[in-house]
Amino acid sequence: xxxxxxxxxxxxxxxxxxxxxxxxxxxxxxxxxxxxxxxxxxxxxxxxxxxxxxxxxxxxxxxxxxxxxxxxxxxxxxxxxxxxxxxxxxxxxxxxxxxxxxxxxxxxxxxxxxxxxxxxxxxxxxxxxxxxxxxxxxxxxxxxxxxxxxxxxxxxxxxxxxxxxxxxxxxxxxxxxxxxxxxxxxxxxxxxxxxxxxxxxxxxxxxxxxxxxxxxxxxxxxxxxxxxxxxxxxxxxxxxxxxxxxxxxxxxxxxxxxxxxxxxxxxxxxxxxxxxxxxxxxxxxxxxxxxxxxxxxxxxxxxxxxxxxxxxxxxxxxxxxxxxxxxxxxxxxxxxxxxxxxxxxxxxxxxxxxxxxxxxxxxxxxxxxxxx
Numbered sequence: 001x002x003x004x005x006x007x008x009x010x011x012x013x014x015x016x017x018x019x020x021x022x023x024x025x026x027x028x029x030x031x032x033x034x035x036x037x038x039x040x041x042x043x044x045x046x047x048x049x050x051x052x053x054x055x056x057x058x059x060x061x062x063x064x065x066x067x068x069x070x071x072x073x074x075x076x077x078x079x080x081x082x083x084x085x086x087x088x089x090x091x092x093x094x095x096x097x098x099x100x101x102x103x104x105x106x107x108x109x110x111x112x113x114x115x116x117x118x119x120x121x122x123x124x125x126x127x128x129x130x131x132x133x134x135x136x137x138x139x140x141x142x143x144x145x146x147x148x149x150x151x152x153x154x155x156x157x158x159x160x161x162x163x164x165x166x167x168x169x170x171x172x173x174x175x176x177x178x179x180x181x182x183x184x185x186x187x188x189x190x191x192x193x194x195x196x197x198x199x200x201x202x203x204x205x206x207x208x209x210x211x212x213x214x215x216x217x218x219x220x221x222x223x224x225x226x227x228x229x230x231x232x233x234x235x236x237x238x239x240x241x242x243x244x245x246x247x248x249x250x251x252x253x254x255x256x257x258x259x260x261x262x263x264x265x266x267x268x269x270x271x272x273x274x275x276x277x278x279x280x281x282x283x284x285x286x287x288x289x290x291x292x293x294x295x296x297x298x299x300x301x302x303x304x305x306x307x308x309x310x311x312x313x314x315x316x317x318x319x320x321x322x323x324x325x326x327x328x329x330x331x332x333x334x335x336x337x338x339x340x341x342x343x344x345x346x347x348x349x350x351x352x353x354x355x356x357x358x359x360x361x362x363x364x365x366x367x368x369x370x371x372x
Contacts, residue, residue: 002029002329002338007171008356010035010072011053011080016126016151017159017187018082018110019049024164025080026052027329029338033076033352035060035069038372043344048326052341054352057372064371066092072356073098077174078106078167085115095182105180106170110163112154114186126154126187133158133192134199142212142219158190213264215239221270222247222261225300226278233300234278234286246294251277 004025011022013036026032032053040057043050058065070093073079079098081088088094088109095107112129113119119132130136130153131146140147163185174180201207206215213219222238238247244261247253255273260266278286283299290297301309307318307325319328322343329338349372350363366372 001336002027003333003336005029005336007031007078008076009033009078009080010069010076012083012088013037013040013055014082014110016082017155017163018080020156020160021108021110021163021167022053022080023049023051024160025167027338027341029336033072033356035072036347038065042346045322045343046324047344048321048324050344051321051326054345054355055347056349056352057347058349059371060091060093062369062371064366064369068353068358068362068366068371069093070098070101071358072353073105074102075356076102076105078108078171078180080108080110080163080167082110085109085111085120099180103179104174106167106174107180107182108163108167108170108185109182110159110185110187112159112187114189115184126151126159129154129187130158130191132188133195135191135195137209138195138198138211138217140211142210144211146211153191153194154187158192158194159185159187162190162193213267219264219267221267221274224271224274226275228281228283228286229279230282230284232283234283234290235298235300236274237296239296243294243296247296250289250293250295253277 007025007030009022009025009030009032011019011032011034013019013034019034022032022034034050034053034055036055036057038057038059043055058069060066060069073093098105098107109115111120112124112126113122113132127136127148130148135153135158136146136148138146139149139153163183166183166185170181170183198207202209208214211217216223218224220239222236222244225233225235227233236247238244241261248258251274253274257266257273258270281289286297287299291299299309306312312318316328318325319340320326321341324343329341350367353363353366353372354360363372
């Protein structure tokens with residue numbers, strides 16, 4: 001089941017955004033075969049981003065393994081790799097080789113800096129890529145250092161999602177043209193793209209190039225998180241005038257100073273007053289007053305709490321696989337809903353290769369060569 005049923009993708013084992021992109025394809029019903037190195041560690045069941053696919057363990061230093069990989073790619077629609085530029089070429093599995101054999105292949109490449117440019121060969125992690133794109137500078141409280149937003153903006157948002165979207169675009173185009181192509185997804189560029197609205201607001205003069213003083217970055221008293229009486233937190237997003245009126249009514253913010261909602265000079269003092277008001281009640285008490293109203297309110301839930309919230313339970317936002325609670329595949333489809341994915345599995349080289357059309361003799365030859 002799933003809207004991508006029938007799509008075949010080869011994933012070269014890696015870390016972070018490339019396997020997460022592969023998970024997204026697998027969640028939607030694509031048949032993703034993960035090629036891991038022979039003798040590598042066995043994935044644990046809690047490594048959620050490795051769910052939904054089978055694994056072949058290969059020694060790509062052996063020519064027999066490289067040829068077997070090329071045979072798999074002959075039968076695939078797409079490839080995902082997340083190595084530094086040039087690694088796949090040195091393995092004999094670069095785009096020119098693969099596309100010469102399978103002209104319709106979509107070749108997805110995931111890096112931090114991109115395949116070209118002065119930094120292409122430099123090491124880096126999420127924090128470095130979003131630093132270069134301007135995203136990191138914009139996140140954090142006023143007059144304090146930038147705060148990394150986990151690795152959501154680089155690895156997963158600017159990386160995996162843009163790789164998956166780019167590959168989906170290329171796969172659609174290949175159906176019409178009969179030609180594959182290389183998708184060069186760089187986390188620096190993906191995270192910059194995610195900042196498009198803010199670059200536009202900055203160019204328009206309605207966004208300051210400072211942290212924590214703007215409409216959506218905790219500068220405004222009506223768009224921030226606040227501590228409750230019991231040491232927990234709530235999130236307020238009362239941006240629109242009608243929602244702001246609802247916030248004032250339910251939180252008892254009757255001071256006339258609150259009338260000028262968009263007076264930035266008043267925001268610091270108003271934040272102190274909102275903080276004092278929210279601190280008078282527990283999070284559960286605020287839930288009873290505001291949750292489900294037009295305040296634009298939500299409790300700030302921990303990883304342990306979120307799966308147990310009634311709304312998430314009603315929607316099936318989280319599932320349990322092999323005893324591990326994890327987010328369900330998203331988004332939803334009315335006609336082709338995906339199945340519940342299976343958890344990470346140990347390598348099954350023989351079974352997986354057989355499912356991709358390798359004969360028993362071919363598998364035995366690979367075993368005898370020490371290739372699998």
